[in-house]
Amino acid sequence: xxxxxxxxxxxxxxxxxxxxxxxxxNIQIVEGNPSALPIAVVPFAFEGAGLPPETDVAQVVASxxxxxxxFRALPRQDVVEYPVRGNEVKxxxxxxxxxxxxxxxxxxxxxxxxxxxxxxxxxxxKQQSLLALAxxxxxxxxxxxxxxxxxxxxxxxxxxxxxxxxxxxxxTSTGTGxxxxxxxxxxxxxxxNPQTVVRSREPLLSPAWSPDSRRLAYVSFxxxxxxxxxxELATGQRQVVSSxxxxxxxxxxxxxxxxxxxxxxxxGNPEIYTMDLGSxxxxxxxxxxxxxxxxxxxxxxxxxxxxxxRAGKPQIYQMPASGGEPQRLTFQGEYNARATxxxxxxxxxxxxxxxxxxxxxxxxxxLGGSGEFxxxxxxxxxxxxxxxxxxxxxxxxxxxxxxxxLYAVSADGRVRQRLVLADGDVREPAWSPFRQR
Amino acid sequence: xxxxxxxxxxAAIAVSLAACAKKVKEEPVETVDRTETTETTPxxxxxxxxxxxxxxxxxxxxxxxxxxxxxxxIRGEAQxxxxxxxxxxxxxxxxxxxxxxxxxxxGTREYNLGLGERRGNAxxxxxxxxxxxxxQISVVSYGEERPTCADSDxxxxxxxxxVEIVYTAx
Numbered sequence: 317x318x319x320x321x322x323x324x325x326x327x328x329x330x331x332x333x334x335x336x337x338x339x340x341x342n343i344q345i346v347e348g349n350p351s352a353l354p355i356a357v358v359p360f361a362f363e364g365a366g367l368p369p370e371t372d373v374a375q376v377v378a379s380x381x382x383x384x385x386x387f388r389a390l391p392r393q394d395v396v397e398y399p400v401r402g403n404e405v406k407x408x409x410x411x412x413x414x415x416x417x418x419x420x421x422x423x424x425x426x427x428x429x430x431x432x433x434x435x436x437x438x439x440x441x442k443q444q445s446l447l448a449l450a451x452x453x454x455x456x457x458x459x460x461x462x463x464x465x466x467x468x469x470x471x472x473x474x475x476x477x478x479x480x481x482x483x484x485x486x487x488t489s490t491g492t493g494x495x496x497x498x499x500x501x502x503x504x505x506x507x508x509n510p511q512t513v514v515r516s517r518e519p520l521l522s523p524a525w526s527p528d529s530r531r532l533a534y535v536s537f538x539x540x541x542x543x544x545x546x547x548e549l550a551t552g553q554r555q556v557v558s559s560x561x562x563x564x565x566x567x568x569x570x571x572x573x574x575x576x577x578x579x580x581x582x583x584g585n586p587e588i589y590t591m592d593l594g595s596x597x598x599x600x601x602x603x604x605x606x607x608x609x610x611x612x613x614x615x616x617x618x619x620x621x622x623x624x625x626r627a628g629k630p631q632i633y634q635m636p637a638s639g640g641e642p643q644r645l646t647f648q649g650e651y652n653a654r655a656t657x658x659x660x661x662x663x664x665x666x667x668x669x670x671x672x673x674x675x676x677x678x679x680x681x682x683l684g685g686s687g688e689f690x691x692x693x694x695x696x697x698x699x700x701x702x703x704x705x706x707x708x709x710x711x712x713x714x715x716x717x718x719x720x721x722l723y724a725v726s727a728d729g730r731v732r733q734r735l736v737l738a739d740g741d742v743r744e745p746a747w748s749p750f751r752q753r
Numbered sequence: 754x755x756x757x758x759x760x761x762x763x764a765a766i767a768v769s770l771a772a773c774a775k776k777v778k779e780e781p782v783e784t785v786d787r788t789e790t791t792e793t794t795p796x797x798x799x800x801x802x803x804x805x806x807x808x809x810x811x812x813x814x815x816x817x818x819x820x821x822x823x824x825x826x827i828r829g830e831a832q833x834x835x836x837x838x839x840x841x842x843x844x845x846x847x848x849x850x851x852x853x854x855x856x857x858x859x860g861t862r863e864y865n866l867g868l869g870e871r872r873g874n875a876x877x878x879x880x881x882x883x884x885x886x887x888x889q890i891s892v893v894s895y896g897e898e899r900p901t902c903a904d905s906d907x908x909x910x911x912x913x914x915x916v917e918i919v920y921t922a923x
Contacts, residue, residue: 492903519898521862541893542866563870563894566863579863585874586867607867623864629823630864654861667861674859697905699861715858718903744862 349730352388353473355381355417356410359392360433361400364425369458373433376462377419377469379506380480383733384470384708385726390415402436407443415440419469423458430454433461437469447472459508464753479704480505483748484711485513485523485532486722490740500534502549505704505747507722507735513547514554521744526569529748533557533567533576544578546593557596562586566610570617570637577611577620577637588622590637601639610654613637615661621645623653632666632679648689649677654700658707663727665692665701665710676701676712676725692729702747711745801844802837804923812837816918818876819911822857825871827879835876838918839883842890849922850885852876854894857910862896869894869916876916891921 357378362368378389390413399405399420410418421435430452437447449468453461460481467478482505489498498520503510514520518537525532526546533546539556542564547554558564562581569576576591580598588602588611602608606626613620614634621634624642630653633642646652651669658664660682668677668691675698681687692701697715704710711724720741725732735742807813818831827835842848854869854876873892880890902909 496899519895521896521898537895537898562892563866565866579867581867581870586870607864607871609863609867610861623861625864630860651860653864669860672859697858715905718905 349385349388349726349728352386352731353417354390354415355387355419355469356390356395356413356415357381357419358395358398358400358421360421360423360435361398362423364423364431366425369423369431369455371458371462373421373423373458373462373465374419376459376506377466380463380466380478381470383506383724383726383731384480385728385731386470386474386708402438402445402448405438407438407440410438410440417446417469417473419465421465426452431458431461433458433465435465435469437472459504463504463506476708477706477750479706479708479747479750481751482705483529483751484702484722485525485746485748486742487520487523487744488740488742500532502532513549513552514545522566523744523746524567524569525746525748527571527573527749529751532746533569535565535567544576546576557591557593558598563609568611568613570613571615572617577613579609579611588620588635590620599639601635601637602642612655612657614657615659621655621657621664623655632664645686646679647686652677655679656701656703658703659705660707663703663707665703665712667699667701672696674698676710678710678727690729692725693723693732698723700744702745704747705750709747711747713743713745802841804845806841807920807923810837813841818872818916818918820872820914820916822910822914823860823868825868825875827875832879835879836883839880839885842880842886843884845923846886846889847922848920849889849891850880851919851921852880852890852892853899853917853919854892854896855899855913855915855917856897857913858897858900858905859910860897862898866894866896869896872914872916876918 357374359374381387381389397409400422418438418440424432426432432450432452434450436445439446451461451464463481466480470478483502484505485502488501489496491497499515500513500520500523501510502513516536516538521535523532523534531546531548535542536545543559544557544564544567545554546557558578560580560582563579563586566579567576574593576593578589579586580589585605586607586609587600588608589598589600591598604626606624608622608624610623611620618637619634620637621632623630624633629651631644632646632652632655633644635642649668652666655664655666662682664679666677667674673696675691676693677689678692679687679689695714698712700713702711709724709726714721714723720743722735722742722745723732815834852873854873856865856868873894877890877892881887900913902912
């Protein structure tokens with residue numbers, strides 16, 4: 317009897333545990349890019365009262381630069397001077413160290429126990445200040461402030477909005493057999509600050525961000541069959557939006573957030589549908605005996621790309637978001653599936669299979685035509701690519717031995733960073749859209 | 754009672770099979786298997802299955818059907834297993850099964866959900882063709898999410914490409 321009660325309580329407890337921190341992702345830079353822009357980030361001075369914060373803001377900024385592939389931060393031990401304000405900068409020093417750019421800063425107290433992080437960016441060759449701004453942060457949020465600073469510097473130098481202050485969602489599984497535990501997690505884009513969104517003893521998969529990055533849609537088997545849930549991250553509140561007979565899978569928010577594309581097999585085999593999230597009414601877009609799944613919206617919201625094996629093997633197709641005749645997009649590679657589209661609507665990342673080897677391929681249609689393919693990952697079972705919202709990097713899942721790990725790779729493939737959960741399997745990364753400042 | 758009859762018949766068949774096997778000693782093993790398949794069928798139709806057979810009957814105890822990579826057609830070896838489960842469903846109208854479809858880890862997860870369902874549907878079709886009725890059968894696909902084996906090699910992948918027959922009512 318007490319055992320039954322215990323089991324019941326446990327079942328309740330595992331279903332939903334919001335915001336519980338888990339083992340941190342371990343970050344390693346696998347390769348580097350020698351032609352990246354050299355930038356020095358001087359440790360930020362703490363000018364507040366009380367004890368200095370634990371977060372090393374300059375280190376977080378430097379790590380962001382190193383990860384993205386376009387910059388190479390000067391190693392901390394090579395930083396020989398510690399200017400805090402513009403008039404303390406000796407440009408000659410940084411020129412000798414062959415740095416193109418220099419970031420300095422200081423952390424000051426703000427009202428209500430918050431901080432104000434002031435920073436300045438310099439062009440070393442021109443001996444010019446390019447940017448001088450301040451970012452506010454609460455005590456526990458200094459990493460957020462650091463990512464925002466990295467974004468502002470990135471945008472000032474490269475003319476493209478930075479995507480460091482974003483988040484990633486992913487699925488973990490720990491244990492084996494009957495003791496397996498699945499979790500949907502959300503972490504900062506660098507893998508820090510992981511939070512549990514949902515935990516379950518039944519499979520969880522296919523997390524997808526809403527365009528305002530406040531909600532996640534995902535698939536859960538907790539009802540015995542696949543169902544699609546939408547969950548508000550701030551409140552933990554969630555709703556079942558689809559629980560039909562058969563598969564309820566592959567949710568994807570439309571760019572305006574009003575619709576969900578999804579896969580349902582209630583008609584007998586998997587077809588693509590759209591759901592109006594206001595009325596919950598669904599519209600069937602494909603009608604074919606093949607497997608049609610993994611819908612993704614084009615950035616303009618007018619068409620949908622998806623996976624179909626109507627030609628025998630899975631390939632990527634595109635069709636109007638209102639339905640209509642699909643056009644095949646991929647003609648290279650025997651197996652192409654689960655495409656994701658960059659914000660420009662020109663670059664597609666997908667899992668490309670050849671024999672027993674599955675790698676991330678980029679199909680780039682920037683130059684028109686049917687597009688050029690290149691392979692972005694070196695693994696054997698790589699899948700689930702997800703673009704950063706500025707397309708500077710791609711997250712994907714790989715297998716190493718019998719465990720799943722995540723990689724973040726720069727768009728040129730030159731810098732790869734491994735994110736490994738200390739325990740268990742990590743997979744299905746989904747990079748969030750830009751966050752609203 | 755039924756049981757006794759079946760056991761006796763099975764014993765008789767076993768003896769005749771043994772005799773048969775002796776006669777065709779030089780033949781490949783496959784031939785013997787085929788003989789066995791055709792000769793056991795009449796035994797099953799003689800008596801009706803009861804719930805206890807799920808634990809004791811050597812055919813009904815087999816609950817997993819395996820598939821080739823990216824395929825959902827039923828292999829020859831599975832026909833006999835499916836025939837006895839179909840007969841069970843026919844004999845016991847109150848019985849019900851859930852067919853859990855699975856895929857190996859290769860390929861994408863949502864596509865594999867589709868593939869697992871396709872395999873489940875293939876098994877469902879075979880059960881119905883052999884006497885089961887649609888109302889007794891439900892299909893759920895877990896794709897590659899519930900592997901029985903975690904290594905990345907063919908022996909492991911083969912174990913994971915499967916449909917599990919789960920009795921939800923006996």
